[in-house]
Amino acid sequence: MRALTIAIVSLYKQLSFVSSVFTNTTYPQYKTQLSYITKKVIEMAKDVEGPEGFQTRDYEDPPPTPFFDADELTKWSLYRAVIAEFVATLLFLYITVLTVIGYKIQSDTKAGGVDCGGVGILGIAWAFGGMIFILVYCTAGISGGHINPAVTFGLFLARKVSLIRAVLYMVAQCLGAICGVGFVKAFQSSYYDRYGGGANSLADGYNTGTGLAAEIIGTFVLVYTVFSATDPKRNARDSHVPVLAPLPIGFAVFMVHLATIPITGTGINPARSFGAAVIYNKSKPWDDHWIFWVGPFIGAAIAAFYHQFVLRASGSKSLGSFRSAANV
Structure with a gap:
């Protein structure tokens, strides 16, 4: 039609x-x-x-989400989505941190490992990107598949989720991350502390500014991809192309990890960094921990602004509507 x-x-x-x-x-x-x-x-x-005329656009933007919607607290769908975010983040941290620990065990020549043993940095990047692809695919229809406070923050700024939902998502994500890393420590108790616990920290030879910039740019790439992959305009234009939204999002995570693992271990997800820091609980990760909250949130905010107000020109449209209403 x-x-x-x-x-x-x-x-x-x-x-x-x-x-x-x-x-x-x-x-x-x-x-x-x-x-x-x-x-x-x-x-x-x-x-x-219909009798009221026709639209020249082949897509329809969803209305902005209310800033504060107290009615959400009475709906089971909100709590179901929060549970989905908790479980998804738990699984994400469990698989990925376990991959990191396993790689360090296999490549430690002092403990019987071999040079270039294990999956390597490429395999770690695939673990993070692949798990995001799987989990976003599984939870997108329930919670939106955020699995990352930075993604939730960016979508909140773009009026895609309410304040209540955003806060509950972030809490669930952080708790899920703690539990996921806790399982890793329970199953790898003899190796967990020895090999860094999968915690993020600034690598030797890099200053704070470099680490912060890496987190900002990396998170920008991720959140920008999220906006682009879920844009109703793109879905309408490319409806003949069977591309799943989780696929480019997972690839974005994969590519960012390849670039920034040597610098910060790649955060771009405050829950991921927070869960590992809590369970590992050493001074170095805590000293650098602010980078893994400030950087991703700045990157997410820039991505939201760029997509909504530059590419989609939402700001100019709103200003134009305001001027038209004022002239009536």
Whole structure:
């Protein structure tokens, strides 16, 4: 139905152009016929879309979410989504931190490992990106598949989630991360503390500014990908391309890890850094811990602003609507 409307609108625009050409040439006898055809096209479009007219856009933006929606607290769907975020983040930290510990065990030549043993940095990046792909796919229909306070913060700034939902998501994500890393320590108790516990900290040779910039840019890439992959405009334009939104999001995580593991161990997820810091509980990760909250939140805010107010021009549209209302 929507495709038919688009075709009718396109035909209407072409007829309008042809009508204007004939009006300004030596063929005025065709003006009446073209006007009649144009009128019929408009009526066809109204019949398709309804009596109030038709839309030229082939997509529809969802309305902004209320800043504070107390009614959400009475709905089971909110608590179901919070549980989904908790479990997803738990599984995410369990698999990924276990992969990191396993790699360090296998590559430790002093403990019987071999050089270039284990999955390597490439395998660690795949573990993080692959788990995000899997978990976003599994939870997108329930909670949106955030699994990251920075993603939740960016979507909150873009009016995609309410304040209540955002806060509960972040709490659930942090608790899930603590439990996930706690399971790793329970199952790898003899190796966990020896190999750093999967905690994020600034690597030797890098200053604070470099680490902060790495987290800002890395989180920008991730959150920008989230906005682009879930954009209703893209979904309408690329409806013929069977690409799952979790796929580019997982690849974004994978690519950022390849770039920033040598610098900060790659945070871009405050819950991931917080859970590991709590369970590992050493001074170095705590000293650098603020980087893994400030950096991702700044990166998420920049991504939200860039997508909503630059690419989608939401700010100018809102300003234009305000001016139009003022002139009425």
